Amino acid sequence: MIAYILGRIASLFISLIVASLVIFMVVEVAPGDPAAFMLGVNAKPDTVAALRAELGLDVPKAERYLNWVTGMVQGDFGTSYTYRSPISKMVAERLWVSLPLAIYALILSTLIAFPAGIYAASRRGRIGDLGVMAATQLGVAVPNFWFAMILVLIFAINLGWVSAGGFPGWDKGFWACMAALTLPAIALALPQAAILARVMRSSLLDMLDEDFIRTARAKGLTEGQALWRHALKNALIPVLTILGLQFSFLLAGSIIIEQVFYLPGLGRLVFQAITQRDLITVESVVMLLVFAVIVVNFLVDLTYAVVDPRLRARH
Amino acid sequence: MTHFSRNLISASIIALFAGMGAAQAQTDIKIAMQLEPPNLDPTGGAAEAIDSVVYLNIFEGLTRFASDGSIEPELAESWTISDDGLVYTFKLHDGVRFHDGTTFDAEDVKFSLDRARAEDSTNAQKQLFAQIADVTVVDPLTVQITLSQPNGALLFNLAWGDAVIVGPETAATNATAPVGTGPFRFVNWVQGDRVDLARNPDYWGPAPALETATFRFIPDPTAAFSAMMAGDINVFSGFPAPENLPQFEADPRFQVLVGSTEGETILAMNNKQAPFDNVLVRQAVAHAIDRQAIIDGAMFGYGTPIGTHFAPHNPDYIDLTAQSNYDPELSKQLLAEAGLPDGFTTTMKLPPPSYARRGGEIIAAQLRAVGIQTEITNVEWAQWLEEVFGSKNYGLTIVSHTEPFDIGIYANPEYYFQYDSQPFRDIMTELTATTDPVKRTELVQAAQRMIADDYVNGYLFQLAALTVAKAEVQGLWANAPVAANDLSAISWKQ
Numbered sequence: 001m002i003a004y005i006l007g008r009i010a011s012l013f014i015s016l017i018v019a020s021l022v023i024f025m026v027v028e029v030a031p032g033d034p035a036a037f038m039l040g041v042n043a044k045p046d047t048v049a050a051l052r053a054e055l056g057l058d059v060p061k062a063e064r065y066l067n068w069v070t071g072m073v074q075g076d077f078g079t080s081y082t083y084r085s086p087i088s089k090m091v092a093e094r095l096w097v098s099l100p101l102a103i104y105a106l107i108l109s110t111l112i113a114f115p116a117g118i119y120a121a122s123r124r125g126r127i128g129d130l131g132v133m134a135a136t137q138l139g140v141a142v143p144n145f146w147f148a149m150i151l152v153l154i155f156a157i158n159l160g161w162v163s164a165g166g167f168p169g170w171d172k173g174f175w176a177c178m179a180a181l182t183l184p185a186i187a188l189a190l191p192q193a194a195i196l197a198r199v200m201r202s203s204l205l206d207m208l209d210e211d212f213i214r215t216a217r218a219k220g221l222t223e224g225q226a227l228w229r230h231a232l233k234n235a236l237i238p239v240l241t242i243l244g245l246q247f248s249f250l251l252a253g254s255i256i257i258e259q260v261f262y263l264p265g266l267g268r269l270v271f272q273a274i275t276q277r278d279l280i281t282v283e284s285v286v287m288l289l290v291f292a293v294i295v296v297n298f299l300v301d302l303t304y305a306v307v308d309p310r311l312r313a314r315h
Numbered sequence: 316m317t318h319f320s321r322n323l324i325s326a327s328i329i330a331l332f333a334g335m336g337a338a339q340a341q342t343d344i345k346i347a348m349q350l351e352p353p354n355l356d357p358t359g360g361a362a363e364a365i366d367s368v369v370y371l372n373i374f375e376g377l378t379r380f381a382s383d384g385s386i387e388p389e390l391a392e393s394w395t396i397s398d399d400g401l402v403y404t405f406k407l408h409d410g411v412r413f414h415d416g417t418t419f420d421a422e423d424v425k426f427s428l429d430r431a432r433a434e435d436s437t438n439a440q441k442q443l444f445a446q447i448a449d450v451t452v453v454d455p456l457t458v459q460i461t462l463s464q465p466n467g468a469l470l471f472n473l474a475w476g477d478a479v480i481v482g483p484e485t486a487a488t489n490a491t492a493p494v495g496t497g498p499f500r501f502v503n504w505v506q507g508d509r510v511d512l513a514r515n516p517d518y519w520g521p522a523p524a525l526e527t528a529t530f531r532f533i534p535d536p537t538a539a540f541s542a543m544m545a546g547d548i549n550v551f552s553g554f555p556a557p558e559n560l561p562q563f564e565a566d567p568r569f570q571v572l573v574g575s576t577e578g579e580t581i582l583a584m585n586n587k588q589a590p591f592d593n594v595l596v597r598q599a600v601a602h603a604i605d606r607q608a609i610i611d612g613a614m615f616g617y618g619t620p621i622g623t624h625f626a627p628h629n630p631d632y633i634d635l636t637a638q639s640n641y642d643p644e645l646s647k648q649l650l651a652e653a654g655l656p657d658g659f660t661t662t663m664k665l666p667p668p669s670y671a672r673r674g675g676e677i678i679a680a681q682l683r684a685v686g687i688q689t690e691i692t693n694v695e696w697a698q699w700l701e702e703v704f705g706s707k708n709y710g711l712t713i714v715s716h717t718e719p720f721d722i723g724i725y726a727n728p729e730y731y732f733q734y735d736s737q738p739f740r741d742i743m744t745e746l747t748a749t750t751d752p753v754k755r756t757e758l759v760q761a762a763q764r765m766i767a768d769d770y771v772n773g774y775l776f777q778l779a780a781l782t783v784a785k786a787e788v789q790g791l792w793a794n795a796p797v798a799a800n801d802l803s804a805i806s807w808k809q
Contacts, residue, residue, distance in 0.1 A: 093506065262542070
């Protein structure tokens with residue numbers, strides 16, 4: 001178990017170092033000078049040079065990379081070129097929107113997918129199974145931003161129950177924020193739930209064909225009892241993998257939903273920084289997201305070990 | 316209690332409520348814009364979104380733009396100009412305070428202008444201050460600006476957002492916590508979402524009707540429509556979905572304002588790159604373009620055709636559209652005359668706004684009809700600045716020039732379309748030195764004619780200012796002579 005964890009940690013560090021190099025190179029290679037962008041078309045060359053010096057852009061790239069990495073290790077992500085405020089503070093503010101939204105969506109997705117997947121598996125080939133499968137097919141096929149617009153049309157414009165977007169801020173109270181996050185969370189959760197339900201169902205069905213389930217049935221359990229007591233736990237590994245991937249996606253990839261609901265989340269921060277050539281912000285936020293994804297994967301790996309005793313034994 | 320007194324009390328309660336209802340007009344407003352300002356310092360960046368939030372609201376200059384684009388006094392109460400046009404003496408308003416409580420005086424004016432024109436200044440419009448030789452404090456309420464040569468546009472230049480007066484104590488932190496002298500003070504900025512302002516109780520001028528104002532940033536056109544329809548916002552300044560405007564126009568809950576901006580949208584040609592170095596080719600391109608088709612196709616009909624680089628709402632504007640009317644036959648003839656009977660192939664680089672991306676497709680088709688093939692590349696703004704504006708590596712591009720009164724860019728041969736004309740530069744030099752309004756008008760019109768005669772660029776249309784608002788909001792600017800949302804003019808109908 002210890003060796004297994006150490007191995008995972010080592011791979012985590014290597015991934016981080018490689019990621020930081022790749023991110024820095026890709027972002028720096030893209031054309032466009034941040035200082036020229038900020039000053040626009042009337043700026044004189046000496047003004048641009050003055051701003052480049054002020055932003056620290058006149059330092060050689062290798063040195064900038066080292067400064068950036070050493071800064072991050074010490075928890076200093078630098079200062080945004082365009083916003084002129086510390087990136088760690090900006091990211092923290094955005095995380096208070098993106099993280100609750102991701103968790104909210106993940107909970108919704110799980111609450112829908114688990115029962116639906118288990119129900120479909122238990123009714124294999126019957127009408128209930130077909131119904132769930134048809135619904136999930138639809139859920140996978142419909143893009144979440146389109147679904148989001150339909151939700152806005154019904155619940156914000158026609159019924160007026162919630163606002164069409166925006167985020168009031170946590171100082172305005174928990175329930176106001178939850179209300180603002182509900183439509184985005186539903187829009188994010190449904191396509192994820194559809195995928196998760198399908199994985200849950202097929203994984204369970206694979207288990208139900210296994211010998212140990214036949215044994216369980218032979219010793220007198222009903223199909224339902226066999227499913228709940230024996231198949232479910234064993235079917236969880238693929239489901240957990242998908243769940244981990246989905247959480248990373250929800251955290252980093254909700255940019256389109258943030259755009260539709262104009263939420264001040266991480267995705268919009270990255271998008272805005274890219275269009276404004278706020279290189280350091282792009283680099284630092286992407287690095288943080290990579291870190292989050294790697295850590296989530298690491299945690300999923302650890303959960304495997306908890307769920308599957310063989311993994312513990314093997315290492 | 317008698318019947319009489321009970322009636323009296325209920326009557327007075329009703330009267331009280333009725334009175335309250337009449338007296339209590341709404342005093343807050345939520346204004347949305349598409350782009351969020353990168354920071355809130357109008358002296359430290361070119362982004363228009365900065366001025367849209369802070370100009371006239373938080374920060375004020377010696378002079379200001381009015382809603383019709385004319386120049387009015389602001390922090391300067393009055394001024395005198397010496398006979399040789401070199402010395403401007405400004406009398407400042409008394410009793411003006413910055414939002415941090417410090418007093419505004421001539422020292423602040425000197426500090427602000429010296430800072431903007433300094434060697435290491437990062438002011439995006441440093442050329443506004445080019446002729447200023449010296450700023451002298453005469454007494455706390457009098458300041459003198461000495462010019463190295465007469466500049467008829469000084470009062471205009473001082474009205475820009477880039478020339479606002481800042482306090483020495485707070486200049487460095489204005490990017491995130493702006494402190495000015497305006498009718499509204501900064502309260503809070505939730506980055507990515509909104510900026511909150513509140514009325515400045517110590518304002519030196521008339522108190523605005525609004526108590527608080529919130530600017531929200533909604534980049535997505537669909538979200539802009541939903542937010543307006545759901546009532547999340549009261550005003551959308553620069554509405555990004557013109558296709559939805561008829562729906563708002565038909566709805567009595569809303570008003571739609573269609574005005575003019577300072578945005579001359581042009582098909583810029585690289586005047587030093589073959590074959591655009593030949594005026595016949597440029598003339599051929601100009602005649603190949605059907606402006607109305609572009610306005611209808613790319614802008615849903617919103618926009619005014621222009622024939623030169625000047626805003627049609629300006630009294631000095633002359634309509635030269637006929638000189639480059641849509642005439643594909645003439646265009647082919649001109650190409651043949653230029654020795655290109657089979658046309659040619661060139662590049663067209665398109666920045667992100669829809670006037671460029673949608674307009675570019677239409678123009679490419681119109682040019683193809685006369686034999687000019689274009690290779691279209693879509694670029695981001697930063698890339699546009701580097702490749703088109705910086706290295707001049709392009710044949711054609713479409714861009715809207717939104718600075719007010721920017722015909723002067725044609726006097727710079729290094730400017731990205733590389734128009735190099737000594738006669739034009741002479742006109743501009745004379746214009747700068749002229750203060751007589753009649754003479755100035757003549758010169759400005761001569762300049763408009765010259766660039767139209769030389770077919771420097773394809774002149775397409777003036778960008779429209781599109782505002783959607785709740786029907787009860789009054790005092791909004793229909794036109795946008797400068798990027799601004801003047802909150803002190805806004806109120807709610809009772």
